[in-house]
Amino acid sequence: MESGKRDMPVYAPIDPSESMDAIGNRIQQHAQTRGSHPALIDEQGALDWRSLVDQVNRIANRLREAGLRPGESVAALSGNSRDDVALYLGTLVAGGCMVPLSGMASTEALALMVTDCQARFLFISGQQRELFGRLRAQLTKVPGERIISLAGPLDGAGYSLVDWLAQTTATARPEPVTLNDPFNIIYSSGTTGTPKGILHDYRFRQRQMVRMSRYGLDGETINLVSTPLYSNTTLVSVLPTLYHGGTLVLMAKFDAHRFLQLAETHRVTHAMLVPVQYQRILAQPDFDGFDLSSFKLKLCTSAPLRSAVIADAMARWPGNLREVYGLTEGGISTSLDCAAHPDKWDSVGVPTQGAEVRVIGEDDRELPRGATGEIVGRAISMMRGYVNRPELTREMLWTSPEGEVYYRSGDMGRIDEDGFIYILDRRKDMIISGGFNIYPVDLEKVLLSHPAVADATIIGIPSEHWGETPLGLVVLQPDRDETEHGILKWANTQLGKSQRLAAIEFRATLPRSAIGKVLKRELRAPYWPGT
Template identity: 85%
Template sequence: MKSEKPDMPVYAPVDPHEAMDAIGHRVQHYANTRGNHPALMDDQGTLDWRGLLEQVNRIANRLREAGLQPGESVAALSGTRRDDVALFLGTLVAGGCMVPLSGMASAEALAMMVADCQARFLFVSGQHQALLAALREHLTDMPAERIISLGSPMDGAGCELADWLAQATTTARPEPVTLDHPFNIIYSSGTTGTPKGILHDYRFRQRQMVRMSRYGLDGDAINLVSTPLYSNTTLVSVLPTLYHGGTLVLMAKFNAREFLALAEKHRVTHAMLVPVQVQRILAVPDFDRFDLTSFRLKLCTSAPLRSPVIADAMARWPGNLREVYGLTEGGISTSLDCAAHPHKWDSVGIPTEGAEVRVIGEDDQELPQGETGELVGRAISMMRGYVNRPQQTRDMLWTSPQGEMFYRSGDMGRVDEDGFIYILDRRKDMIISGGFNVYPVDLEKVLLAHPAVADATVIGIPSDPWGETPLGLVVLRPGQNASETTILEWANRQLGKTQRLAAIEFRTTLPRSAIGKVLKRELRAPYWPEA
């Protein structure tokens, strides 16, 4: 994998004069210039920049000693604690490519990801001990000595992090890297299909880290992190904060009232949230009791934020709110400044600096302003491609008449007369539940495997706690009498936690188009009366 990753295509505009300023090199600087400044705060206390950099360097040096070569992958089933952040930075300092993995995925899917990225090491946090036990039998090419537990010892791991680092030095030796060097791989979907590894290089991340500092994610930021590190949503705010020497307040598990307590206690200035979190925080009965005057900006992404929620946040929560829309792959990048544009709260804003968004029709021809089609985008930050999936990478591309590469979003939308972008539907019928992407096709495959099921589809329906939740619509085979509960429990046993179906409803038939496609818009309509 070491030689393959840098050879993948680059679709982002390339500036031959762009200077390299690697995060692994920058963070070494902070131990000297702001050694006593808080770097990380979690339930274990506060770690300053000097202490963090000692841990980062120990991890980097131990990885190299254990055989990690520049460009090779280090995978982690991690959480949101100080060791998880130190591991991410330590991997970069060693010249490795970080691969954060979701503990919500199935053991089979995780094994595919570990094999796909050819990970040399796997680190596992304590909360994933049971998952490691299920995963271990699938990791046929991963010897036990390369599985390290973050926290207490666990079955299936060769050793615990403290023991693994016992002889490691704190000497600063950041590996030389280039803008084309692999930075991280983020895996995109499901537990039943084949996950896609999205490869970001240093060019992608460095440009993003610089751009996000213009939102105040800099050395003065105190950023409250309440989403997991395997999510690109999290990294979009975490990495710039670290890159500029700021402070992260880490929540191991999100709780709305605890979020408010931490924000008040630590005088938090920034947070990256998903819509469901914003709704839950505002719904805390004594929300107005907390002192949130330190907030300068809340960022919200992963799904459109409904305008009534924006209005509530702008009225009651100090500081501005900015909605961010984009793809993990890059390309599409928009932002809505809610304070500056109160009449555009139903949009996702305008393209960010260096980004361009167009709308194309079913024939791939560009549509005029105001017409609805698929959103495609081009930006200064674009992935190198899907790891080991060149055809899927090519399938995502749309080439403009000028020969420029744009990424297909899969989202249907339009651009108004002022250049603001509105998302109207999801072309691929993706469901966003609690900030996580759920792909109906993965759930449908499971349902269709049940012997009593003749036909099935999955749609997203409204959910107060999750924003959206998956509903399975099932047609039984003649003569079958399985219950809705039986099929629901059977399917959910095979699905990851974030994929699980909320309910099953039986139908006598599913509406289909002339060419046989299930008419999901028609099925969704009764559940979304305002759509």
């Protein structure tokens, strides 16, 4: 691998006439044409485009001075701050490949990620100082002088960012890049072995940024960012906002009431949220007292949004709501315009421009519309592959009879007669009980319709008679005194015979990832020892 270039296949359709317009060049223009326009707003105040780009160029120049070559990786224990955004852009301006790392991962997994991506530098966000303390001893591949703290001196780091940049100029020198060059690596949340590093090139990101601009993400956008920068969910809206010279309002940590305050204060126009955030925001007792009239569009991704929540948001929250379904790997891309299709709120919409979606059976043959199987897709944005994991990349591929490469989603679903896609569940979460396929989402919808249920999920547990059987895990609304048996009896009257729950267990909370996904593997573990 020469100078960090990763020779991996390209699965996305190629357009020979496609021109390159790198984000590193675009932001230099913003400094000239939108210099006094706010680029970032956080708890420290506003930072205009001229000041942000000066910081970005200083980081880029210092990375090159310290030995970063085009295509090489820069890793960061990432947070949501102006310095984190500047580092991301600075790495790209220097021609590097950005690798934002999750603070939710174990130290063992993080050490493997840093090694796997061959990180030349590691930056530590102020939000991750404590985690770095536990991680430091496992970082054997990155010299101390290449570990930089974004928030002041830190034991185990060679420099603070201020000291590291002390003698560096802000001269603009964006590194030339091509559509095939690495842009970023996003790591999956694996718990055993090395997590999968998803490599995106400039073609992937540029096409995605252009597509998202069709939803109104442009230079006038004020985008409230409340999910972490290491998540592709966040980058889907953050990168096009920066690309077009808009404004990001950064939340270091999500809080529903604070979200509403910031939205009102800064006249926010756009936000990318996950389902649990919608639920928490809409449940705020004083929600209707906030002026949210500036909103043009809310986006939702990471999991299907329940139709009841869509209905509540459409009724009470100004602006349209658009649900986006896809994979971090790309390939699958659908969108639901909630205002245009109120009769399709249980779906995740139709394929976006340039995308194709099919459903296949256990035998890998395409199924007709209405049949349930695994969703596969191809689109204009598709990853280069999993870093250093060609066998896992191959396992993800499905080739159509026409010879085109599609990505397997791992999601079970169907396509209706109008071409709208419905997600039932992750294939690995499907429960096979007595030979019947049970999709947890169907059971969860029933539980969540009970007025005493605040949150719920379904997992499969061992059954001597059926092989496995569904268990409902329920979080009650405050001050409700229903019993587990009472909710079980009620739910089973709503369900088909093959779907009936074996039991209900009350929980104080359900464990979720940073982007709101229920951690079902963690919930299943006590019931399946040794697996």
